Amino acid sequence: MTPETPIRWTRKDLLGIAELSPAEIELILDTAESFSEIGERAIKKVPTLRGKTVLNLFFEASTRTRSSFEIAEKRLSADNINFSTSGSALEKGETLVDTALNLQAMAPDLVVIRHAHAGVPHMLARRIKAGVINAGDGAHEHPTQALLDAFTIRRHKGKLAGLKVAILGDIEHSRVVRSNIHLLNKMGAQVTIGGPRTLMPVEMESMGVEVAYSLEDAIRDADVIMMLRVQLERQGRMAFPSVKEYFQLFGLTTARLAAARDDVIIMHPGPMNRGTEIASEVADGPYSVILEQVTHGVSVRMAVLYLLSGVHEETV
Amino acid sequence: MTPETPIRWTRKDLLGIAELSPAEIELILDTAESFSEIGERAIKKVPTLRGKTVLNLFFEASTRTRSSFEIAEKRLSADNINFSTSGSALEKGETLVDTALNLQAMAPDLVVIRHAHAGVPHMLARRIKAGVINAGDGAHEHPTQALLDAFTIRRHKGKLAGLKVAILGDIEHSRVVRSNIHLLNKMGAQVTIGGPRTLMPVEMESMGVEVAYSLEDAIRDADVIMMLRVQLERQGRMAFPSVKEYFQLFGLTTARLAAARDDVIIMHPGPMNRGTEIASEVADGPYSVILEQVTHGVSVRMAVLYLLSGVHEETV
Amino acid sequence: MTPETPIRWTRKDLLGIAELSPAEIELILDTAESFSEIGERAIKKVPTLRGKTVLNLFFEASTRTRSSFEIAEKRLSADNINFSTSGSALEKGETLVDTALNLQAMAPDLVVIRHAHAGVPHMLARRIKAGVINAGDGAHEHPTQALLDAFTIRRHKGKLAGLKVAILGDIEHSRVVRSNIHLLNKMGAQVTIGGPRTLMPVEMESMGVEVAYSLEDAIRDADVIMMLRVQLERQGRMAFPSVKEYFQLFGLTTARLAAARDDVIIMHPGPMNRGTEIASEVADGPYSVILEQVTHGVSVRMAVLYLLSGVHEETV
Numbered sequence: 001m002t003p004e005t006p007i008r009w010t011r012k013d014l015l016g017i018a019e020l021s022p023a024e025i026e027l028i029l030d031t032a033e034s035f036s037e038i039g040e041r042a043i044k045k046v047p048t049l050r051g052k053t054v055l056n057l058f059f060e061a062s063t064r065t066r067s068s069f070e071i072a073e074k075r076l077s078a079d080n081i082n083f084s085t086s087g088s089a090l091e092k093g094e095t096l097v098d099t100a101l102n103l104q105a106m107a108p109d110l111v112v113i114r115h116a117h118a119g120v121p122h123m124l125a126r127r128i129k130a131g132v133i134n135a136g137d138g139a140h141e142h143p144t145q146a147l148l149d150a151f152t153i154r155r156h157k158g159k160l161a162g163l164k165v166a167i168l169g170d171i172e173h174s175r176v177v178r179s180n181i182h183l184l185n186k187m188g189a190q191v192t193i194g195g196p197r198t199l200m201p202v203e204m205e206s207m208g209v210e211v212a213y214s215l216e217d218a219i220r221d222a223d224v225i226m227m228l229r230v231q232l233e234r235q236g237r238m239a240f241p242s243v244k245e246y247f248q249l250f251g252l253t254t255a256r257l258a259a260a261r262d263d264v265i266i267m268h269p270g271p272m273n274r275g276t277e278i279a280s281e282v283a284d285g286p287y288s289v290i291l292e293q294v295t296h297g298v299s300v301r302m303a304v305l306y307l308l309s310g311v312h313e314e315t316v
Numbered sequence: 317m318t319p320e321t322p323i324r325w326t327r328k329d330l331l332g333i334a335e336l337s338p339a340e341i342e343l344i345l346d347t348a349e350s351f352s353e354i355g356e357r358a359i360k361k362v363p364t365l366r367g368k369t370v371l372n373l374f375f376e377a378s379t380r381t382r383s384s385f386e387i388a389e390k391r392l393s394a395d396n397i398n399f400s401t402s403g404s405a406l407e408k409g410e411t412l413v414d415t416a417l418n419l420q421a422m423a424p425d426l427v428v429i430r431h432a433h434a435g436v437p438h439m440l441a442r443r444i445k446a447g448v449i450n451a452g453d454g455a456h457e458h459p460t461q462a463l464l465d466a467f468t469i470r471r472h473k474g475k476l477a478g479l480k481v482a483i484l485g486d487i488e489h490s491r492v493v494r495s496n497i498h499l500l501n502k503m504g505a506q507v508t509i510g511g512p513r514t515l516m517p518v519e520m521e522s523m524g525v526e527v528a529y530s531l532e533d534a535i536r537d538a539d540v541i542m543m544l545r546v547q548l549e550r551q552g553r554m555a556f557p558s559v560k561e562y563f564q565l566f567g568l569t570t571a572r573l574a575a576a577r578d579d580v581i582i583m584h585p586g587p588m589n590r591g592t593e594i595a596s597e598v599a600d601g602p603y604s605v606i607l608e609q610v611t612h613g614v615s616v617r618m619a620v621l622y623l624l625s626g627v628h629e630e631t632v
Numbered sequence: 633m634t635p636e637t638p639i640r641w642t643r644k645d646l647l648g649i650a651e652l653s654p655a656e657i658e659l660i661l662d663t664a665e666s667f668s669e670i671g672e673r674a675i676k677k678v679p680t681l682r683g684k685t686v687l688n689l690f691f692e693a694s695t696r697t698r699s700s701f702e703i704a705e706k707r708l709s710a711d712n713i714n715f716s717t718s719g720s721a722l723e724k725g726e727t728l729v730d731t732a733l734n735l736q737a738m739a740p741d742l743v744v745i746r747h748a749h750a751g752v753p754h755m756l757a758r759r760i761k762a763g764v765i766n767a768g769d770g771a772h773e774h775p776t777q778a779l780l781d782a783f784t785i786r787r788h789k790g791k792l793a794g795l796k797v798a799i800l801g802d803i804e805h806s807r808v809v810r811s812n813i814h815l816l817n818k819m820g821a822q823v824t825i826g827g828p829r830t831l832m833p834v835e836m837e838s839m840g841v842e843v844a845y846s847l848e849d850a851i852r853d854a855d856v857i858m859m860l861r862v863q864l865e866r867q868g869r870m871a872f873p874s875v876k877e878y879f880q881l882f883g884l885t886t887a888r889l890a891a892a893r894d895d896v897i898i899m900h901p902g903p904m905n906r907g908t909e910i911a912s913e914v915a916d917g918p919y920s921v922i923l924e925q926v927t928h929g930v931s932v933r934m935a936v937l938y939l940l941s942g943v944h945e946e947t948v
Contacts, residue, residue, distance in 0.1 A: 105611045369706065399699065
């Protein structure tokens, strides 16, 4: 990316990190930087998206991501309309495509969607004119999470390239890890993933990351440690004998942090299982930037909503 | 109706089509016509109902009708507050009248209500000062659906009078059919309803329509075909042997369309059961105006909200 | 309280009546008085909280309190974001503190919370910067209910001091009664509580109220009668043989009203169980101010939102 020739955002949708160029990622992060200042004002609101309508379709439970998007939308003065699974036409046997086409016929400007099945946002994006933002599809991608993680790292380290990032825990069930690997690889960071063998899918080795099967190996000399939530609710069967045993092997404690760099930062996408994948002393300790991630999430989502709505407006 | 003496809207509520005059129906459709232009702007918002509060009370599952009303309300700049059954005072044993009186005491301007029991919106309208819009009461009426259907027909045919309209399918469980028969009769269209005998209530013959028991008889020379959703979720027992058998007898296919007029339009209130009452080739084919119905639904609901709020305002 | 030196609101939160001074209570009631005029306008909206964000966290079912807060927020032009239990991060095993910290990281200005456990709003208030309003915590406090009750009494009686107030019914399961006793005691009213012995906790005698075990004893010479809802949904076991028996002993009827003062007013926090704790003839009769309570609830909540947001703004 040459800073002399600033790029413009040309995509209708944000479906995953996999398809973004490093320049597009930097454009989102830089735009988020300019929006983050609004969050520090007494009146955290700008008229940027006044009169635009955003549909929030959450077909899976979510507190943090949904509220982050809603707050981002309100700060931009967009109108938003919220739907969850329960009470929806889908329960009456309608296909998702028909639901999509029907919502499209009401001419929203943007659709934010979370769904338990990978690929649903992509299918939607092909069928409707509105810009589609993937807010998590199965264990596939969760691009705004990876972007807010990158934003948080950049704030602390000033860069992404050359950093050693360890991602630890329940790799198999995490959409966060896939989006983060794509992003960190593209931006020149070096990623090591670690976790129990029973939660480590074989295809990971082909994603251009190092794989470690002990916490100590994974975090050695790490600039950044990202802990993943043990997705207790996604596991058909337990992949490890007990929560206690998981914590003994892969729980991040202060003692174990010694292997990492002195200025390491600790991240977690939430919701945390304290005492399972992370000790409270670490979650609340001096290296933790976990709550900053949440704050930056609003700025990053404002940036994405803004960039996508801009494209949409121009093609009208 | 004489165009020289334009009528004014004087009703507090919109409870059903049965009580409307042809002039009132035309007033709503003409008003919707003027609102439909807003839906084509980049900024789909006018300040008409700024500062007005609309309560959306959906005591039955709904995606399309609820989102259509919500979008209409936001486009008019109204404030809206949404309630569904779950978590409501009704679950604590309060009577619907008490819920109504309590909501009324908070002085909303308009109440949109969907309820599984016929007559609930009417009871509400008698008790409260706010204008009440029936968004579907049991198998009784769904007036805004009939109005958006009429709007869509008028757009394509330029008129309603003299048209042959076939309404097909699960007549017994449909509130849409009752509202549509009232409207089409009042406006001078000729209605034929068709469907299996097990789904055809005897009182239909007295509603001033022709009744056919085969799809072919019903759609012969039709200008408009309205397919009804087979309300699988409303039937205590199956009224036909199987979905496959229903489709063989009453499913609308391209081959069967030959009996209708060459410029026939195909409508469906949604959500569709593809392969049950309608083939995908017809739903997505050149005669289908199904998605236009959805688009026009927003304009019609804006018109109704606008007309009712005007009356309310004058009586303050 | 000396009227010559008007006090200023200095609290970050409104958690209970127990900690308020009489001057603070009067400040809220006087502020509500000035807001109540807005509810009588055709356009019930002022720009006071424009750009402020209010999170409504209802972890227990609520129609009336939630809608009252929502309407109050919209009338003040605040942006609001609504969460209920279902679909929340809490279901994924996150602690309430973490949910709180995460929401805080999104920088809302105010949080309205209802929760089944006493003390949850207090814990939240200690952890987050946003102002917290207790909208009901278990059987502990429900301060805005007591404030709207006091507002309603003041409107009718011109004062609170010296009045005889009878509170009747299911004392044990009521958060309303605790907040009301605190408030009425502080403001110089004389409180008698009455109800079945099985629903009368022993600690009540120490709260500075008279206790009566018959309806007649409780309401003798009362200026105000507050009926409590029999919380059928909160009782593990029935504390009385049957609804019919409860009504015979503690149901308020017109005949029984004779013992009270001629200008008595009848209140109920809702939702009412007609025929259990109150006869319809009383609920709908000339002494009832039950629906006025609901109307005043919006004004009182506007006042609380306004006062808390003012403090918050100054400390930014």
